[in-house]
Amino acid sequence: MRDLRVLPKAHLHVHLESAIRPGTLAELAAAHGVVVPAVARFDGFAAFAAYGDVVRSCLREPADFVRVAEEFCADEAAQGVGYVEVTFTAAAHGERLGDPVMPLEAVLAGLRAGAAAHGVVVRVVLDHSRRRAVSRMRATLALAVSHPEVVAIGVAGEESYPLAPFAGVCDEAREAGVRLVHHAGEACGASSVREALTVGHARRLGHGFRVVEDPSLVAAVRDAGVALEVCPSSNVALGFVGSWAEHPLPRLVSAGLAVTLNTDVPSVVGATLTGEFSRVRAVFGASDGELAALARAGVDASFAPVAVKERLRAGIEGWLAG
Numbered sequence: 001m002r003d004l005r006v007l008p009k010a011h012l013h014v015h016l017e018s019a020i021r022p023g024t025l026a027e028l029a030a031a032h033g034v035v036v037p038a039v040a041r042f043d044g045f046a047a048f049a050a051y052g053d054v055v056r057s058c059l060r061e062p063a064d065f066v067r068v069a070e071e072f073c074a075d076e077a078a079q080g081v082g083y084v085e086v087t088f089t090a091a092a093h094g095e096r097l098g099d100p101v102m103p104l105e106a107v108l109a110g111l112r113a114g115a116a117a118h119g120v121v122v123r124v125v126l127d128h129s130r131r132r133a134v135s136r137m138r139a140t141l142a143l144a145v146s147h148p149e150v151v152a153i154g155v156a157g158e159e160s161y162p163l164a165p166f167a168g169v170c171d172e173a174r175e176a177g178v179r180l181v182h183h184a185g186e187a188c189g190a191s192s193v194r195e196a197l198t199v200g201h202a203r204r205l206g207h208g209f210r211v212v213e214d215p216s217l218v219a220a221v222r223d224a225g226v227a228l229e230v231c232p233s234s235n236v237a238l239g240f241v242g243s244w245a246e247h248p249l250p251r252l253v254s255a256g257l258a259v260t261l262n263t264d265v266p267s268v269v270g271a272t273l274t275g276e277f278s279r280v281r282a283v284f285g286a287s288d289g290e291l292a293a294l295a296r297a298g299v300d301a302s303f304a305p306v307a308v309k310e311r312l313r314a315g316i317e318g319w320l321a322g
Helices: 022-032 045-056 062-077 090-097 102-118 134-146 164-175 190-198 209-213 215-224 232-237 249-254 273-284 288-301 306-321
Strands: 009-015 081-088 121-129 150-156 179-184 204-207 227-230 259-261
Touching (some): 009 204, 022 062, 062 081, 062 102, 081 306, 090 121, 102 121, 134 150, 150 204, 164 179, 190 209, 209 249, 232 273, 288 306
Parallel strands (some): 081 121, 121 150, 204 227
């Protein structure tokens, strides 16, 4: 079997705040007097969100954001990732710290340094909680428009909160040429996917695996070429899927959907992108050709420059030929 660590990959769904190295998080927490609870199984999404709030409170100074961004690049490169779109909740940090621009610009500085040092191409997706004000979503859009490294924005968080209040901002984003990528079809059913497509103008779907609950929607998503950012270990750890064996990933692929493989919250669930590919091989018996197809789907669904896509596709074919 070929070494999955060296399979060239694009990583499209990973949250920076949930990818902080445990040792770094411990140091930042100690420096800022924050007590971070031990990671365990979460009793529902609310408990996971509360844990995330504590982690975010450990990021206060520009140097904190720079550090975690640089280390993130090193960790991605070690997994064979050539291109990554990292999700960051910039406007929330800016509001919390009283500086709307500093958190994003510090992260971008760290990503630039890390990318140069480790040979990975990095872009940013800015997310916004469905539970928060429309005004913050509009601030997120303003950050995206003014920073070319940001390739998309979208809503995330508890899916029981509708996307409808943000319809106007989604319209403005589309008119401004800003791509939209929403979390949908993870906690709630296929209706949340339909809303992300119609109200939210989604170019990709964060998670989206519950689309299989509605065959007509499967066809619509497939025909529109909207890719799914599937994160099996996260889905299982957060209780949205009972086990890896029960995950609908094979059904999604069989339905002809564009399925990409991702980690979502790697430091929280103990996942790596290489590990996700390994589990697909072990649990579902995927061949190297099928794993290469998943890697290729990630590249194809990315917002990477054409030259980067071509390089990664060539690398995947080289891995498979070898």
